[in-house]
Amino acid sequence: MENKTQIQLEKLLQALVKHDTKEIDDIYEHVQTIDLAQEIEELEDNQLEYLCNHIDDEKLAEILEESDEELQADIIDCLHNQRILRLFNFIPKDTIVDILGELPIGKRKQLITLMKADDQRVIEQLLGYEDDSAGGLMTTEYIALNAQLTVVNALMKIKEIGPKTEVIETIFVLNHKKQLIGTADLRDILVSEENTTLEDIMDDQVIYVYPETDQEEVSLLVSKYDLTTIPVVSKTKAMLGIITVDDIIDVIQEEHTEDMLQMHGVSKEESLDSTLFESIKMRLPWLIVNLVTAFLASFTVKMFESTIEQIVALSATMTIVTGMGGNAGSQTLSIMIRSIALGEVHFKDCLPALIKEIFLGVINGFVTGAITGVIVYILYGNFYLGIIICIAMVGNLVVSGFFGFLIPVALKAVHADPALASSIFLTTATDVLGFFIFLELANIFLPVLL
Amino acid sequence: MENKTQIQLEKLLQALVKHDTKEIDDIYEHVQTIDLAQEIEELEDNQLEYLCNHIDDEKLAEILEESDEELQADIIDCLHNQRILRLFNFIPKDTIVDILGELPIGKRKQLITLMKADDQRVIEQLLGYEDDSAGGLMTTEYIALNAQLTVVNALMKIKEIGPKTEVIETIFVLNHKKQLIGTADLRDILVSEENTTLEDIMDDQVIYVYPETDQEEVSLLVSKYDLTTIPVVSKTKAMLGIITVDDIIDVIQEEHTEDMLQMHGVSKEESLDSTLFESIKMRLPWLIVNLVTAFLASFTVKMFESTIEQIVALSATMTIVTGMGGNAGSQTLSIMIRSIALGEVHFKDCLPALIKEIFLGVINGFVTGAITGVIVYILYGNFYLGIIICIAMVGNLVVSGFFGFLIPVALKAVHADPALASSIFLTTATDVLGFFIFLELANIFLPVLL
Incomplete structure (x- = not known):
């Protein structure tokens, strides 16, 4: 890969100062506009203003089209209304609508009023559609x-x-x-x-x-x-x-990002570039939701304090059961969210798939439970503790398969995004029920455990 | 959405029996080939064979092109070599290579030997590239x-x-x-x-x-x-x-699916259609890896058994700290994996972003830790337990931000897929260190806790 469009933005600015149109054309011809737009993001305000005022309409229109929302707003700020409308002649209608959509309402109305009647009608119609609908994506430049x-x-x-x-x-x-x-x-x-x-x-x-x-x-x-x-x-x-298709690629990436982030209670607006404050604002609320669910798990353990007091070994082993449940549930969850996103899940086929998940829980639970049981028996020399942890593992892996399957399906059924913080709900279910199953079993078997 | 290409496969089969070519053409013209291919998957073996033997080359080639791997193999099985080669005339080279790639080596060699020298050369060259490289995706039908x-x-x-x-x-x-x-x-x-x-x-x-x-x-x-x-x-x-671009869309979806599944230790080959046995084979190994890591967490708790014996309340509260750490780490992890996949992460910019994650851990940890501390103080009437849990929360959220950031970056640096079971590694880190920080603090403060 060697698409090194070494961009000489510096050179471009110098050529602009010298009004050397031949040099400008030459530089412009040898870069990809999107690379140029990315370089321009780094410019100082006064440099950007100089560039906007000295580059010709067609070139500036191309830059505007390839810019991200922030740079688009900055460029628009540098220009008077008539110039903006001239630039719009070079830009597809769907992009114009995206640009207008980001402007303050007053400015947007001003610009639309200045357009030709035909354009006004098309733009207003396009502005009427939801951003994430076909209408919001479409353009009117076709044959x-x-x-x-x-x-x-x-x-x-x-x-x-x-x-x-x-x-x-x-x-x-x-x-x-x-x-x-x-x-x-x-x-x-x-x-x-x-x-x-x-x-x-x-x-x-x-x-x-x-x-x-x-x-x-x-x-x-x-x-x-x-x-x-x-x-x-x-x-x-x-x-x-x-x-x-280029807009569709953006949609696919956006939807995937959303799925992956929402699954863990992260807002889709957050990226590596977000400031510390933005990140806190977006993540903290979900952590507080998670805190409530963590307390639920903690209360479950607290219910069994007298049992734990008698066999302290329980407090070290119970985390194995819940940890495994959480991970097994995540496996189911990620397959379900993906299948739903790809349109592969139909409610009528759900029952056999759910039954399969439950069987999976039994089998995977038995294998991992047996291994754990043997190790725990060796570590603590208590045969019954080994048996209990094995049964609890089966129980918790069934629970995790069941909820890993049902949480996304239920969210889909109420028309919520299946990825929406599914992980947090799942963890609650596997932690609370995992602790409960294990400690309740221990409680029942208390006489033989001591 | 009303693209209901009601497929009358039944009708098509009847028309084939009657050798009614006009009817066949008519049906064929009114369906999308991919929908037809999906219907054909449901046919019995003898029906499929009848269809293959009675439909003309061009139509069968189109069906072959749109079929999934399994149906492709079934169709190829119905045909003699000369017919297969005739069909290949209607199919782009990249698809031919994909079909050949799925065949047993003997059959593949047979077919290639029968091809024209020119085609042989191209096909052999294309077969030489890795499936997931540009060479494996490319086709030679261009101008x-x-x-x-x-x-x-x-x-x-x-x-x-x-x-x-x-x-x-x-x-x-x-x-x-x-x-x-x-x-x-x-x-x-x-x-x-x-x-x-x-x-x-x-x-x-x-x-x-x-x-x-x-x-x-x-x-x-x-x-x-x-x-x-x-x-x-x-x-x-x-x-x-x-x-x-259509192959690129498939790549993007494949990579996203891979990311989401691998993150939780699920193989990309698994889908809702996988049999119970296939699912076990693909998920169980990761659960066993997870079992090892769960034991690490359990050993950490075991180290502090004497402390827990003295203050049983610790066993109920310690799960809150590790649960929160796991979730905060997942938030960081999902943002990192997405950013790496979108090519937004550059190693030189890593340090400031890592520092931001650490600050995030301190702030989010302090807010959630303070809330937890107050509740724990109220529940157990022990002021120092509240303080300890607050400090432990800050510590564990810093750890989770640190590892949530570093695990995907480290996997990327050694050219492994950053999504690869990141969640499992992260949980290990947050569980082991979470338990350790909390219980070690409790150990140190033991005199005032009792």
């Missing part, structure tokens, strides 16, 4: 042509509209009511006889979504059917926009 | 043209080769030494003057990878630069193949 058009005419249209669209490989085919009825592949258009119509060569099996469709569902479709673009239609099948 | 070609001639070539390639939107531009020097966008080719050469319109900033590049790195590049295809080149920049 849709009438089914009766011949391929020659279609090709002319494509040449005309092409440079302004995000995708040209797939042409969307509409009937006379402007409803989406198929897709035509550009390579078929290129090789067909001149007077073939789009209807003749189109594929009428179109996978589409509605603007309200959740982004997770959209990403499942794109990944299942290997799409590079998916159309968004209204209830009457009028074409509203397209979603491109 | 590469000489830089000196005019756009008219390029367009003629594209029309000719286009139908056999996976991507036509991007044309790869080679110099006279066949080295990759740029990419040309099909829309630029369509709108350029007839005698413009590809060199004039190409973008010479190509992001490329080598065949050895790890698939995770490839997916980071594709997602960072919003690519739909990425070329694979040799050390001398000769073009070897391309990787398409």
Whole structure:
């Protein structure tokens, strides 16, 4: 890997000072815009302002498009409204909406009012959709042509509209009511006889979504059917926009990050860059929730204080049972969360899978319990303590399989994210029940243990 | 969402029996091949054999391409070698290699020997790459043209080769030494003057990878630069193949699944469909590893048996400290694993982030420790026990932040997957050190505790 686009931002700034447009073009041509945008993040305010004021519209628009939210806001701050609108001419509508969405409402309204009526309508419509829905992801830069058009005419249209669209490989085919009825592949258009119509060569099996469709569902479709673009239609099948695969990749990564973090009670907004204060604000509340659950486990142990007083060995061994339960439960949990995210879990198939988890608990519990029992017997010379820990292990691994399976399914059933702090709930269940099973068994067998 | 391609596999089988080719074509046209493939999985062996023997080559090839590994093997079993080779004409090389890779070596060699010399060479080369490297993902169906070609001639070539390639939107531009020097966008080719050469319109900033590049790195590049295809080149920049975005989506999902599962010691091969025996085989080994670590924690407690004997309240409260440590550590861990997977972690920036985690541990530990201390004081009426638990909480949350940060970084540094059973290692650290800190403090303060 050697994609070293050594960025000479320094050089670019110097070229700007010297108004050396040839040098500017030259530098710009030899970097990837996203790398440039990342370098620009490091600039001082006055340097950024100088850059914004001296670079041409098209280049600045490209930088704006590739910038993260923070830099976008900083760049917008440097510019007057008319310039912003000029930049918007070079930027796809979905990105414009994302930029506008981050601005203060007053500024956003100002900019929209200044737009052409057509753009105003599209932007306001797009702004109306939820961020995490198909409508919030879609853009309006696509090619849709009438089914009766011949391929020659279609090709002319494509040449005309092409440079302004995000995708040209797939042409969307509409009937006379402007409803989406198929897709035509550009390579078929290129090789067909001149007077073939789009209807003749189109594929009428179109996978589409509605603007309200959740982004997770959209990403499942794109990944299942290997799409590079998916159309968004209204209830009457009028074409509203397209979603491109690069946005879907972002969605997939975002959803995965969310799953992994939420599972452990971490907010998805936190990253390595978060400040100490932000991290505290996001993690502490979950730790306090966890504190409540930790006390539940502690109360369970406290209930058996008189038993522990008589056999102190219990306090050292009981942690083995609960520790194993927690880990076995995590195994089940992570498989369930993944399967739910990939759309593989259907409620009607749940029972056999749950029964399998319980059997798994029995078998894995018996194997690990037997090993533990033998070691404990050797360490403490107490045969019954070995038996008890083995039974408790089986019991706790069944409990952990049961809850590791049911917590995510239950969260899904109430339409909460299955990953949402599942780990914390699971730990509570395995700790409380794990301690209870073990200490209650010890209590029952107390006469033979002493 | 209404992409209900109601598949009438039943109907298809009947049409095959009646040799009603029109009906077959009609059914086939109205389903998505992948949905069809999923239905076919449910067929009995003799039905599958009938289907394979009576459907035409192109349709069967499409089904083969969309099938999962198991169905692919079953279909191949139904066919004689010559037919398999005929099907391969309709399938991209990367998929052929995947299919061959799953076959017994004898059968694989047989098939390769029967291929044309050209295909043999390509297939053998592709088979030589690791599955999870760029070489293992790439395919050889792309369009590469000489830089000196005019756009008219390029367009003629594209029309000719286009139908056999996976991507036509991007044309790869080679110099006279066949080295990759740029990419040309099909829309630029369509709108350029007839005698413009590809060199004039190409973008010479190509992001490329080598065949050895790890698939995770490839997916980071594709997602960072919003690519739909990425070329694979040799050390001398000769073009070897391309990787398409649909394969990258599979990689991203695979890596995420791996991360989430490995974190908890679950094998990536396990899914809800795994049999009980498969699940045992995959989970039990990790549980046994975990058993060893659970005993470490237990030994730590055992060391302090005489202290616990004197103050039994310790055995109920010590679980709060270790439970909190485990959860706080998981928070750090999940953020680190995600950041490493997204390529956001650079070793030189590690120190400040580690220091932040330690401060986080101090602050979160102090808040939760103070709450716990007060409650424990109220419950047991022992002021010093409250103080000790507060100090132990701070200590354990610092330990958990430290190890939650360092375990994934250390695994990364030795080129192991950072997600690999990180949770189990972390739990060991927080349990052992958590128990130790708390019980050692109790030991020191024993005179005032009694």
